[in-house]
Amino acid sequence: MDMKASLTKFTEITNQQFQENSFKNLFCTVEDQFHFNSTTVKAIQLLDGQLNNLSSEDKEALLLDYINGFVRTFYQIDPYTNFSNEDKSIMKQIYLLLLRDIINKFPIEKIEKRHYERIRWLIKKTNPAIYQINNNSNIKAKHFVCAEYSSAFQLDLLSIDKRFLIEPILDIGCGKHGYLVEYFRAQHLEAYGIDCLKKNSHYFYNCNWLEFSYGHKKWGTIISHLSFNSHFLHHYLQNNGLDIVYAQTYMRILESLIPGGSWIYTPAVPFIENLLPLEEYIVNRTWIGADFYKTIITKL
Numbered sequence: 001m002d003m004k005a006s007l008t009k010f011t012e013i014t015n016q017q018f019q020e021n022s023f024k025n026l027f028c029t030v031e032d033q034f035h036f037n038s039t040t041v042k043a044i045q046l047l048d049g050q051l052n053n054l055s056s057e058d059k060e061a062l063l064l065d066y067i068n069g070f071v072r073t074f075y076q077i078d079p080y081t082n083f084s085n086e087d088k089s090i091m092k093q094i095y096l097l098l099l100r101d102i103i104n105k106f107p108i109e110k111i112e113k114r115h116y117e118r119i120r121w122l123i124k125k126t127n128p129a130i131y132q133i134n135n136n137s138n139i140k141a142k143h144f145v146c147a148e149y150s151s152a153f154q155l156d157l158l159s160i161d162k163r164f165l166i167e168p169i170l171d172i173g174c175g176k177h178g179y180l181v182e183y184f185r186a187q188h189l190e191a192y193g194i195d196c197l198k199k200n201s202h203y204f205y206n207c208n209w210l211e212f213s214y215g216h217k218k219w220g221t222i223i224s225h226l227s228f229n230s231h232f233l234h235h236y237l238q239n240n241g242l243d244i245v246y247a248q249t250y251m252r253i254l255e256s257l258i259p260g261g262s263w264i265y266t267p268a269v270p271f272i273e274n275l276l277p278l279e280e281y282i283v284n285r286t287w288i289g290a291d292f293y294k295t296i297i298t299k300l
Contacts, residue, residue: 007058011065013043018073025141026120027134034116036108044102044111059099066095072197074123078130079146080234082242083196084208087126094118129240148175151183154225158264158294159286162187166220166261172209172253173227174198180223210249214256222253224265229295232269247272254281257299268293 017040024033036044054062070091074081083091097118101111124131133142154160167190171180174193181203184191194205194212205212209228232246250272257263266288273283273295282298 010043018069030137036112067091077143151179169221170219172224217258218256220261222263229265263297266294268295
């Protein structure tokens with residue numbers, strides 16, 4: 001098997017390993033469930049002897065696939081997980097250390113033990129809440145339901161009429177498929193989306209919404225349905241420090257609106273909406289069911 005085919009196969013197997021580990025509790029106190037499956041072991045044996053011959057391009061491709069798989073796996077279990085660009089750099093180093101251990105021909109048991117110890121250290125450092133809620137005897141990790149909604153559902157729930165939207169449009173947390181952005185694009189509207197699970201393209205940005213460069217007086221309409229503000233509310237109630245970063249980003253998003261532009265979102269976050277200066281913003285909060293409110297903020 002040539003190198004390109006080997007790398008493709010190894011990427012497929014890595015993704016299978018991520019999927020197999022998906023709902024296991026990384027911090028289970030009674031049983032260590034994290035081991036390489038037989039297919040992963042074979043893949044390691046397949047790469048053994050070839051790693052030193054990897055081009056920098058091939059190595060970067062492997063690293064990117066690993067990081068994307070890593071992030072995707074944790075977000076699948078807990079959408080409130082937060083990984084910064086710095087965290088992704090650490091993921092890259094963890095994977096490079098894994099490749100180094102393979103090159104050094106360590107026993108499989110030692111390779112996997114060292115690898116998962118590094119991952120546990122990373123999660124405890126970057127997302128301590130995951131450790132806190134899973135440091136117990138449960139063999140399954142605590143997970144939260146997260147769904148991606150159709151464009152029709154979002155337009156109806158948010159009462160959005162595309163005829164009155166000001167361009168350009170930004171969907172924060174557009175989801176893996178970017179349904180709303182694709183709909184707007186099909187209607188010949190200039191729309192963009194950001195999401196940590198979406199691949200980069202002409203109008204989609206793979207990024208952490210806390211680190212995205214929103215710009216200044218750039219967007220006519222910003223939409224975030226059960227995404228940014230749900231996370232803001234979650235971290236505010238947890239009082240874990242990340243709520244401060246969310247508050248700062250919230251203000252950066254408002255500053256990125258053009259005069260007359262609007263940010264439409266759910267759920268409402270009155271603890272910060274009520275502090276906005278009335279001479280700069282109009283805040284409209286609408287009840288849309290149960291204790292669920294939609295907010296439209298218009299920049300004056």
